Amino acid sequence: MAFIELRGLTKRFGSHTAIQDITLDIAEREFVTFLGPSGCGKTTTLRLIAGFMAPDQGTIHVAGRALSAPSDVVPPEQRRMGMVFQNYAIWPHMTVFGNIAFGLRLARLPKREIASRVARIVAAVGLEGLEDRHAAQLSGGQQQRIALARSLVLEPSILMLDEPLSNLDAKLRERLRDEIKALQRRTGITFIYVTHDQAEAMALSDRIAVFDRGRIEQVGMPRDIYDQPVNLFIADFMGQVNRLPGRVVEQSAGLARVDVAGHVFRAVPSPGLASGAVTATVAIRPEAIRIGPAAPHDEANQFEGTVTQATFLGNAMDYSVDIGGAILRVQGGPQDAHAAGDRAWLTIPVRRCAAMPDAN
Amino acid sequence: MLGTAVGLLLLLVAYPLLWLLLGALGLPDSFGFDTFTRAYARPQNLWPLANTVILAVGSGLLSVIFGVPLAWATARSDMPLRRVVRACVALAYITPPYLTALAYIILLGPDAGYLNRLLRTVIDVRSGPFDIFSMGGIVFVIGLHVFAYAFFLTDAALRSVDASLEEAAQLAGATRWDLIRRINLPLVAPAITGGALLAAVDSMALFGPQAILGIPGQVAFLPTRIYGVLGGYPPRWGEASALSLMLVVLTCAGLLLQRGYLERRSYITIGGRGVRVQLLALGGWKYPLLAFCLAVVLLAAIAPVGVLVMAAFSQSWIEPFAVLTLANFQSALFDDQVAVRGIVNSVRLATAAALAAMMLGTAVAYIDLRTRIRGRRLLDYLTILPLGLPGTVMAVGVLQAFIRPPFAIYGTIWILLAAYVARFVPLATRGANGALRQIDPSLEEAARITGASWLGAVWLILLPLARPGLLVAFLLVFIPAFSELSATILLYTGGTEPIAVAIFRLPDLGRRAVVAALAVFTIAVVMGVSLLLTWVSGRTGARQVP
Numbered sequence: 001m002a003f004i005e006l007r008g009l010t011k012r013f014g015s016h017t018a019i020q021d022i023t024l025d026i027a028e029r030e031f032v033t034f035l036g037p038s039g040c041g042k043t044t045t046l047r048l049i050a051g052f053m054a055p056d057q058g059t060i061h062v063a064g065r066a067l068s069a070p071s072d073v074v075p076p077e078q079r080r081m082g083m084v085f086q087n088y089a090i091w092p093h094m095t096v097f098g099n100i101a102f103g104l105r106l107a108r109l110p111k112r113e114i115a116s117r118v119a120r121i122v123a124a125v126g127l128e129g130l131e132d133r134h135a136a137q138l139s140g141g142q143q144q145r146i147a148l149a150r151s152l153v154l155e156p157s158i159l160m161l162d163e164p165l166s167n168l169d170a171k172l173r174e175r176l177r178d179e180i181k182a183l184q185r186r187t188g189i190t191f192i193y194v195t196h197d198q199a200e201a202m203a204l205s206d207r208i209a210v211f212d213r214g215r216i217e218q219v220g221m222p223r224d225i226y227d228q229p230v231n232l233f234i235a236d237f238m239g240q241v242n243r244l245p246g247r248v249v250e251q252s253a254g255l256a257r258v259d260v261a262g263h264v265f266r267a268v269p270s271p272g273l274a275s276g277a278v279t280a281t282v283a284i285r286p287e288a289i290r291i292g293p294a295a296p297h298d299e300a301n302q303f304e305g306t307v308t309q310a311t312f313l314g315n316a317m318d319y320s321v322d323i324g325g326a327i328l329r330v331q332g333g334p335q336d337a338h339a340a341g342d343r344a345w346l347t348i349p350v351r352r353c354a355a356m357p358d359a360n
Numbered sequence: 361m362l363g364t365a366v367g368l369l370l371l372l373v374a375y376p377l378l379w380l381l382l383g384a385l386g387l388p389d390s391f392g393f394d395t396f397t398r399a400y401a402r403p404q405n406l407w408p409l410a411n412t413v414i415l416a417v418g419s420g421l422l423s424v425i426f427g428v429p430l431a432w433a434t435a436r437s438d439m440p441l442r443r444v445v446r447a448c449v450a451l452a453y454i455t456p457p458y459l460t461a462l463a464y465i466i467l468l469g470p471d472a473g474y475l476n477r478l479l480r481t482v483i484d485v486r487s488g489p490f491d492i493f494s495m496g497g498i499v500f501v502i503g504l505h506v507f508a509y510a511f512f513l514t515d516a517a518l519r520s521v522d523a524s525l526e527e528a529a530q531l532a533g534a535t536r537w538d539l540i541r542r543i544n545l546p547l548v549a550p551a552i553t554g555g556a557l558l559a560a561v562d563s564m565a566l567f568g569p570q571a572i573l574g575i576p577g578q579v580a581f582l583p584t585r586i587y588g589v590l591g592g593y594p595p596r597w598g599e600a601s602a603l604s605l606m607l608v609v610l611t612c613a614g615l616l617l618q619r620g621y622l623e624r625r626s627y628i629t630i631g632g633r634g635v636r637v638q639l640l641a642l643g644g645w646k647y648p649l650l651a652f653c654l655a656v657v658l659l660a661a662i663a664p665v666g667v668l669v670m671a672a673f674s675q676s677w678i679e680p681f682a683v684l685t686l687a688n689f690q691s692a693l694f695d696d697q698v699a700v701r702g703i704v705n706s707v708r709l710a711t712a713a714a715l716a717a718m719m720l721g722t723a724v725a726y727i728d729l730r731t732r733i734r735g736r737r738l739l740d741y742l743t744i745l746p747l748g749l750p751g752t753v754m755a756v757g758v759l760q761a762f763i764r765p766p767f768a769i770y771g772t773i774w775i776l777l778a779a780y781v782a783r784f785v786p787l788a789t790r791g792a793n794g795a796l797r798q799i800d801p802s803l804e805e806a807a808r809i810t811g812a813s814w815l816g817a818v819w820l821i822l823l824p825l826a827r828p829g830l831l832v833a834f835l836l837v838f839i840p841a842f843s844e845l846s847a848t849i850l851l852y853t854g855g856t857e858p859i860a861v862a863i864f865r866l867p868d869l870g871r872r873a874v875v876a877a878l879a880v881f882t883i884a885v886v887m888g889v890s891l892l893l894t895w896v897s898g899r900t901g902a903r904q905v906p
Contacts, residue, residue: 050809076808077816089806093824102820103810150810
C-alpha cells in the first residue's frame with residue numbers, strides 16, 4: 001500500500017470541472033511534482049490533499065488513514081502536513097519568530113522547547129539574526145525561507161509546495177531550487193511540488209505527474225517523460241520538439257513507418273497510437289538530430305537537406321534544415337558550425353523518433 | 361456563528377421590509393389593495409407626492425448649479441483657496457441637514473432672521489423679504505446640503521481626465537473656453553447627471569429640513585406626511601406603508617437611472633493610476649469664479665455653522681454677541697434633562713449600532729469573499745438594499761415589525777438600535793468588504809495547515825489584519841447613527857430620545873439657545889469622528905498587506 005493514495009478524485013466549480021478522476025500513488029520520502037499549464041488542475045489537487053476543500057468524488061488516504069471523501073474531510077489542522085504558498089502567505093502582523101513559532105504555540109509546547117526548535121530551524125534555513133524583524137519587510141527569498149521554516153518546524157510527514165519559486169528572480173530561483181532538493185534529501189519528508197516550469201520539475205523530482213485539462217496525462221521519472229512522452233501535448237510541454245504530421249505506411253509492434261512529405265521516417269509508435277491509425281505525427285527533439293557533412297553508415301533515419309537558418313546561441317547552434325517538404329529544427333554543437341545555404345546530412349536514431357496520434 | 365449573523369440580518373432588514381409590504385396590503389386588519397387605492401384617493405396625500413417630486417427636481421438642478429462650477433474650479437483650475445473650498449464642501453456634507461435648516465431659521469426667518477432684518481434696513485417691507493418656511497426656502501436649504509453629491513462625483517471624474525486629452529485639443533487649436541465646453545464637460549457629463557440624480561434621491565429622504573421648515577410653512581412632503589399619518593390617533597399603518605412604498609418607487613427610479621447613467625455612458629474609467637492633471641490658468645476669470653465659490657460655501661457651510669456657533673455662545677438668540685456666555689453649553693451638556701439624556705442615548709446607540717453593524721458586515725463580507733455558500737449574492741443584495749431606502753420608510757417597516765410579538769421591542773431603546781443597524785449595515789458591509797478583500801485567503805489557509813482551527817485562523821490572522829479596516833467600518837456607521845433623525849422620529853418614546861430628537865423637539869419647548877449649543881456639540885462630534893475616519897482610512901490605504 002502506498003503512503004499517499006489518491007483515488008478517482010473529481011472536483012467541480014459550478015459547471016467547470018477542475019479535476020477529473022485523479023488517481024495516483026505517492027511513496028514515503030518521494031519527491032513528486034505536479035506539472036502542467038495554469039488551470040490544469042494541479043493546484044486544485046494539492047488543495048484537496050491539504051483538506052481545504054472536499055472532493056466531489058474520490059478519496060484520499062495517507063498512511064492507511066482516510067483523510068478525504070465527498071462526505072467527510074479531516075480539517076487541514078489535523079493532517080500533519082505543511083504547505084508553502086505561492087505568495088508565501090507570511091503573516092505581516094507577526095515577526096519572523098512569531099511566524100515560525102505559530103504552530104508550536106498552538107500545540108501549547110513549553111516556551112523553552114519552542115525557542116530551541118525555532119532556533120534550530122532558523123539556523124537550518126539561514127535566517128539567523130532576523131528573528132525579531134517584521135516578516136513583511138523581508139525580501140522574497142527570505143520570506144520563502146520563513147515559509148519553509150514555518151512548515152518544517154512542525155515536522156510534517158508531507159510538505160506541499162505550490163509554485164514556491166515563481167515570484168523570484170532567475171538566479172535566486174536556481175539557488176533555492178538546489179536548497180529545496182537538499183532539504184528534502186536531508187529531512188526525508190515526502191514532498192509534493194506544484195509548478196508549471198518543466199525545467200524545475202525535471203531538476204527536482206523523483207517522479208513527475210503531468211496534468212492537462214483536469215487529468216493526469218502521464219506519470220513517470222523525469223527522463224522517461226522527456227524521452228518518451230505519451231502524447232504531443234507532453235512532448236511539447238517538456239521541451240522543444242519537431243512535429244511532422246504524416247501518413248502511416250506500415251505499423252508493427254515496435255516500429256512504424258510514417259510518410260512525411262515523401263520522406264519515410266522509421267519511428268517508435270507511442271502507446272497512444274491506435275494499431276490501425278492512418279495518420280500520425282512524428283515527434284523528434286532538436287538535440288536528437290545529428291547534423292554532419294556526409295551520411296554516416298548507421299541504422300538510423302537519414303535525410304539530406306539545406307540549412308536555411310543558423311543561429312549561434314553560445315553553448316549551441318540552432319539550425320533550420322529544409323529536407324524538401326518539411327523543415328526540421330536541429331541543435332548542434334558550437335564547433336564545426338554550418339552556415340545558411342550549406343547542404344548537410346541529418347541522422348536521427350529510430351528510437352528517438354516517436355509516432356504519435358495527431359494533436360486534437 | 362455565520363448563521364447567527366445571517367439570521368440577525370434577515371430579522372433586521374428583511375422582516376421589517378416584509379411588514380412594510382404587508383402593511384400596505386392592509387394587514388393585519390384586512391387584506392387587499394383597498395388600503396393602497398384609498399391612500400392615493402386622498403388629496404391630502406397627493407400634494408405631498410407632488411411636492412416631493414418638485415423638491416427632488418429642484419434640488420437636483422441646484423446641485424448642478426452649485427456643485428459643478430465648484431468641482432471644476434477646485435479640480436482643474438489654478439483658482440486660489442481651492443483646498444479651503446473643498447474642505448467647506450465636506451463640512452456642508454457632514455453637517456446634519458436639520459441643523460442647516462435650524463441655522464437658516466435664525467438667518468432667514470421671515471421676521472426675526474438676521475439677514476432679513478439686515479435687508480429690511482435697506483428695503484422697506486414689513487416682513488421678509490425672504491421666507492425660509494416655503495417651498496423655495498426648503499429647496500434652497502436642502503440643495504445646499506445635497507449639492508455635495510454632484511460636487512464629489514464631478515470632482516472624481518474631472519480628476520481622472522488625463523491632461524493628454526486636453527493637450528491634444530490645444531494642439532488642434534482649442535482655446536481655454538473650448539477645453540471646458542468641448543472636452544471637460546462632455547467627458548464628465550455622466551458623472552454630473554449621476555451626481556444630480558443622487559442629490560435628488562437624497563433630498564426626498566431628508567425628513568429633518570422638510571419637517572423643520574415645511575411644517576411651520578405648511579408644505580408637506582412624503583416623509584413628513586407619513587410622520588403626520590402615524591402621529592394621528594389611531595395611527596394609520598396601511599396608509600403610511602402605502603406612502604412609503606411610493607417613496608421607495610421614486611427612490612429606486614432615481615437610483616436605477618443614476619446607475620444606468622454612470623455605467624452606460626461612462627467615458628472614463630476611474631482607476632486613479634498615473635493620471636496627470638493639468639490645471640488651467642484662469643487669468644482674469646480667477647476672482648469672479650472665486651467669488652462664486654466662496655458665496656456657495658458661505659451659504660452652505662460657513663454661515664449656517666457660524667450662526668449656530670454664535671447663537672450657542674450668545675445669551676440672546678436675537679442679538680448675537682451682545683452678551684457672550686457659556687451658560688448654553690452648561691445647560692445642554694449638564695443641566696437640561698432632555699439634552700443630557702439625548703447625548704447619553706446617542707453615544708450609546710451610535711456605539712452599539714456601529715459595533716453590531718460592523719460585526720454583521722464582517723460576517724456578510726466573509727461569507728461573500730471566503731465561502732461558496734449558495735444564496736450569498738442574495739445576502740449581499742439584502743445588505744445593500746437599506747442604502748437606497750429613506751430612513752422614514754425603514755422606520756415604518758421597523759415599527760410594524762417590532763411593535764407586535766414575537767419581537768415586541770417598541771417603547772424600548774432596542775427598536776432604535778434595530779433601526780440604526782438595519783439602516784447603516786450597508787456602510788459597515790462595504791467597509792468590512794474592503795478590509796477583507798485586501799487580505800489574501802492563503803494567510804488563513806497557512807494558519808489552518810500549521811494547526812489552527814477555523815476559529816483560530818479567523819481570530820489570530822484575519823481579524824488582527826483586518827482591524828484598521830474594521831475600525832473604518834465602525835466609524836462609517838457611528839457618524840450617521842450619532843445624528844440620525846428621520847427614522848428615529850417615528851421610533852423614539854419618552855426616555856429613549858437621542859440628540860437629534862432633542863434638537864428637533866426643544867425649540868417647541870422654547871429652549872432655542874440650548875438647541876444651538878447642542879447643535880454645535882453634535883457638529884463638533886461628527887466633524888471630529890470624520891477627521892478620525894479620514895486619518896484611519898488614509899493609513900489603511902497605505903498599508904501593504906500581501
